[in-house]
Amino acid sequence: MIELEGRLSALRDHARAWADSLRDHALEADRHPDSLDRYLDLPAFSRLASLQIPPEYNDDPLEAGGHRFYLMDPLERVVCFEELARGDLGMLLGAPGAPMAGVLVAELGDDAQKEWFFEYVRKRPVWTFFGLTEPAGGSAALDLKTTLTARPDGAGWLLEGAKRHVGNATRADVGVIFARTGTGPLSVRAVLVETRSPGFTATPVDTLGLRAARLGEITLDSVEVPAERLLGRHLTSTRRGMWGWLRTFNLLRPTVAAMGIGVAQAAYDYVLTGRRVLRQDERIRLAGMGQRIEAVRQLTRRAAMAVAADPSDGYLASAAKMRAARVAEEVTMSAPEFFGPGALLEHPLLEKWARDARGIEYMEGTTNVQRLNVFAGLGRGKLGID
Template sequence: MSGSKTGLERLREKIREWSEEIGPITPRMERDPGALEEFCDAAVFRYQAQLAIPPEYRVSDDTGMAPVPGEGMTVQRVVMAEEISAVDPAIVLAAPGPSLSGGAIEAMADPDQKKWFYSRLQERPTWTFFGLTEPKHGSDAMGLETTLTPSGDGHLELSGTKRYVGNAARADVGVVFARTRPGPLGVMAVMVDTADPGFKATPLPTLGMRGNQICAIEMDRVRIPPENVLGRHLPASRRGIWGALQSLSAFRPGMAGMAVGIARAAHDYLLRHRGELAAGGMERVREIGRRIEAGRALTLHAARAADARSESAGYLASAAKYRTSRLAEDVTREAIALLGPGARLDHPDLDRYARDARAVEFMEGTRNVHRLNLFQGIVQRKLSG
């Protein structure tokens, strides 16, 4: 075990170093999310993009960092997410690469589709998007209203509206979920080229995590070639909704890592400004540190369960996601309170952490969704011991 801990520590140090290299872009990214594009070649972006591509599809095996012995990919992603988010969580979400759509590709694409998708992403820094959430139903796949209909010439046409989709305005390609017929098995996922006529993504200004540039998408009869339909080789039960759930579930430990990173950023800030705290403040800072340790432990536990393909993995991922989101929100609020009146103005970094913490809460399922999922784990006796 001590060997793997050393490996994780080395990974932490390297990611921290890479993240701090591009940390200064954060204020610019807050004002102009497009500023990110100038930094695509930074090591932290290259590492993220490379790590998200399965080894068998990588053009180069050089991630700049050796795999950590004894630890799986989810653990490495969690560590990466925490370390980057301690600088700026938007750097995780705004990075070029497969991102959440990679989860859908892994779950549903056939080998030719994977080859096409991953090859395209490695030609140059390329953003992707994951088009599931809709205005009336959030990410509830059962309520999807976007339609995928035959165009009469062997192609399909995609029409509908999506909301709160990260990176859609700068993406070249993405995965969109749409309905072909009523019912739970009537949902399909397709790969979409954003340059195709009828596709339009518009950034929505946000309070937090501005670099992620969440967007509204309008699709009006976007032509989809049949080879872009995911899961054609799979039974209906393993296509649309199942694939969406697989994608979301795989990313939850990483979201928890981001939340821990935000809380840690606020904690580190308090330590650096300890001389400005109200009397008795340091005891509260120490207590915050203990809560962050617990959140990190839960997140790594969930990540190791995911890497081991444990039956408890999905439930633990939910526990980690909602509890660390709460941690980030509570810690950032408390940090502002500890620095006295006007702290949001005198300490703009803390103001940003607090705004970012609010944004993490809704990503990949809100607190209620995850509590209900955790409950399922309890009643199904999947979380004992």
């Protein structure tokens, strides 16, 4: 059992206060995802944008309970993001800052690229994007079609292709795009791109849940990328591209699992406070839901500690993500049953959480993809099970 010690419980309590402010605006943000900039005054929004930046580039960390937090550590993220997702996952995903692109830049960027990117994000709240999924499919990421071609004059690169289901694509100023320079797996590279670049267009994609995350489709029509924006250029061919983004996914997956736990906890708490008197069978059912949430929480904390120790060890992270997506769906589908027929009409938050939970299945890879990873981990004896 991993209990939170003083430092992490201070972070959790701080995030809880932020979560309440997200909850206050959750339904409105879901209805009007194009005007999230109106929430920039919320600390949960403005402060998140200046976190998740490594200490060497960030002189404004979060202070809570006498401790400093940069939210670069996977366990810190898990603790903080579970609480924020309990407030509202749509708004959390729609917040400015560099939750995904920043982790990749920290892994693959050279000093000048880190300086440029983190300064960009820190100066003022800006949205960023992480462009990997393509219209032909996201699970087979190595089969991506977007091309990165060296310009004939040697002055950089040209991007050509399309991305789909990219969070914050229409609001972002800067982000990363994955593209291939050739045919083999080592030719998949990542570049930093500004959305004002000629040839870059982003249009919204309507979604059923997590609408505030404002997924978008990106079209790249001969977008010029300066040579210095190619990530991993200082690394060997085996250490850049796929190596970097697999580590990035491993580092981020416990956070996505924590988001699923947050959504499940929100629905569970709603039943607990909304139905103070329960029948015996309902009490047993609710207790079972609470136990399942706690079990996935423990697994997720272990997964976060495993990737913090070794970012290439993402097997537990896959197991946690898979279980969290399922518990989020189960609990958000069961919660309305405690309020009788018409619950989804009478309790708009329950209706929203049931929609939002479906999106977790797709973030950072579907359950089938996680299963393949867990299976590989079992074969290598990496899951602590003989």
